[in-house]
Amino acid sequence: MRFGAAVLRSYESPFTVEEVVLGRGPADGEVLVEIAGCGMCRTDLAVRRSAGRSPLPAVLGHEGAGVVVETGGPNTGLSVGDHVVLSFDSCGHCPSCVGAAPAYCDSFASLNLFGGRGEDTARFTDAAGLELAPRWFGQSSFAEYAVVSARNAVRVDPALPIALLGPLGCGFLTGAGAVLNSFAVGPGDTLVVLGAGAVGLAAVMAADAAGAVTVAVDRYPERLALAERFHAIPLDAASADLPDRIRRSTDGGARYALDTTGSGPLINDALRALRPTGHLGLVARLHTTLGLEPGALDRGRTISHLCEGDAVPRLLIPRLIKLWRAGRFPFDQLIRTYPLADINEAERDCQEGRVVKPVLVPKGRSR
Ligand SMILES: [Zn+2]
Numbered sequence: 001m002r003f004g005a006a007v008l009r010s011y012e013s014p015f016t017v018e019e020v021v022l023g024r025g026p027a028d029g030e031v032l033v034e035i036a037g038c039g040m041c042r043t044d045l046a047v048r049r050s051a052g053r054s055p056l057p058a059v060l061g062h063e064g065a066g067v068v069v070e071t072g073g074p075n076t077g078l079s080v081g082d083h084v085v086l087s088f089d090s091c092g093h094c095p096s097c098v099g100a101a102p103a104y105c106d107s108f109a110s111l112n113l114f115g116g117r118g119e120d121t122a123r124f125t126d127a128a129g130l131e132l133a134p135r136w137f138g139q140s141s142f143a144e145y146a147v148v149s150a151r152n153a154v155r156v157d158p159a160l161p162i163a164l165l166g167p168l169g170c171g172f173l174t175g176a177g178a179v180l181n182s183f184a185v186g187p188g189d190t191l192v193v194l195g196a197g198a199v200g201l202a203a204v205m206a207a208d209a210a211g212a213v214t215v216a217v218d219r220y221p222e223r224l225a226l227a228e229r230f231h232a233i234p235l236d237a238a239s240a241d242l243p244d245r246i247r248r249s250t251d252g253g254a255r256y257a258l259d260t261t262g263s264g265p266l267i268n269d270a271l272r273a274l275r276p277t278g279h280l281g282l283v284a285r286l287h288t289t290l291g292l293e294p295g296a297l298d299r300g301r302t303i304s305h306l307c308e309g310d311a312v313p314r315l316l317i318p319r320l321i322k323l324w325r326a327g328r329f330p331f332d333q334l335i336r337t338y339p340l341a342d343i344n345e346a347e348r349d350c351q352e353g354r355v356v357k358p359v360l361v362p363k364g365r366s367r
C-alpha cells in the first residue's frame with residue numbers, strides 16, 4: 001500500500017512530504033486508519049534534539065485521529081467506518097498496564113519512542129525501498145494512513161469533528177489528566193500552571209471545569225491572554241517576586257503546581273509557592289540536573305513526574321469530549337489546521353509561539 005506521509009530524514013533537515021510504502025495491511029489486533037488530522041506535539045519536535053536516540057528516517061506524528069478502513073482479525077473491537085482517536089501505545093499485560101497505569105508501561109519507551117511492535121511490525125519504506133523507523137508512538141500519523149494496535153484506538157461519536165480530536169490523545173490528555181487524574185482537583189482547590197502552551201492550557205481548562213482557582217505563568221503575553229480567557233489569573237514569568245505573587249493569588253499558597261517548562265528556576269519558584277503538603281507535577285523532559293533550593297521540599301511538599309496525565313485513554317478521552325460538548329473544555333480554540341504539505345510552516349509557527357496546537361490535515365488521499 002502506497003500513500004503520502006511527512007518523512008524526517010535527519011535531525012536538522014525539514015520534513016519532506018512524499019510517497020511511502022507499507023508492506024501489508026493490519027495484522028491480528030491491529031486496524032488501518034485513514035488519518036483525518038494529526039496534532040503536532042513537543043515530543044515530535046524533541047526528536048531533533050535526541051542526539052541519535054530516536055531512529056531516522058521516520059514518519060513522526062502521534063496525535064492522529066481518523067476513520068477505520070480495515071480491521072485485522074475479529075478481535076479488534078472496532079469496525080470499518082468507526083471514528084477513532086489514537087493515543088500512546090502500551091503492552092496491556094505488564095504490572096503497570098494491569099494496574100490501569102498504561103503511561104508507566106514497562107515497554108513505554110520501546111513501544112512509543114524507539115521501535116514499535118517489534119518483529120511482527122509491517123515493513124515500512126520510502127518509495128525507493130529505504131527502511132523507515134517503525135511506528136512512532138505506535139502510530140506515525142503525519143501521513144494519510146496509519147496501522148495501529150486497536151488497544152490505542154479510542155472509538156468516538158462520528159458526529160464529532162474528527163480531524164480536530166487527535167490532540168486529545170497526547171497533549172491535551174497530558175495537561176487535563178494531570179489535573180483530573182493525578183491531582184484529582186476539586187472545587188475551591190488552587191493550582192499554578194507554569195507554561196501556557198498546549199499542555200498548560202489544557203490543564204487550565206480542566207481546572208476551570210473542576211471549579212479550581214488557577215494561576216497561569218508564562219513569558220508570552222498572547223499565551224497569558226489565552227489563559228485569562230479560560231479564567232486563569234495571568235502572571236508574567238519574569239515577575240521579580242513570582243512565588244509571593246502566586247501565594248497572594250492562591251490564599252497563601254497553591255495546593256498543586258504543574259510545570260510544563262522544565263526550567264529549574266521556575267520549578268523552584270513553583271515549590272516555594274506551594275502550601276504545606278502541596279504537590280508539584282513535572283511533565284517536561286529535563287535537559288540538565290535539577291537543583292532544588294534548601295527548604296524547597298519542607299513541610300510535606302512532594303514532587304513527581306507525571307506521564308500522559310496518568311490517563312487510561314479509553315476513559316479520559318470520552319470524558320474530555322463530554323466536557324467539550326458542555327462548553328467546559330474548549331480545546332478547539334487552541335488549534336490551527338495546516339495541510340500536511342505545510343508541516344514545516346506548522347513547525348516554525350509552533351517553535352516561535354505563533355500557534356498553540358497545529359493540526360496537520362492530509363490532502364489528496366489515495367490508496
Ligand atoms: Zn505494559
Ligand SMILES: [Zn+2]
Pocket residue numbers: 041042043044062170171
Ligand atoms: Zn505528545
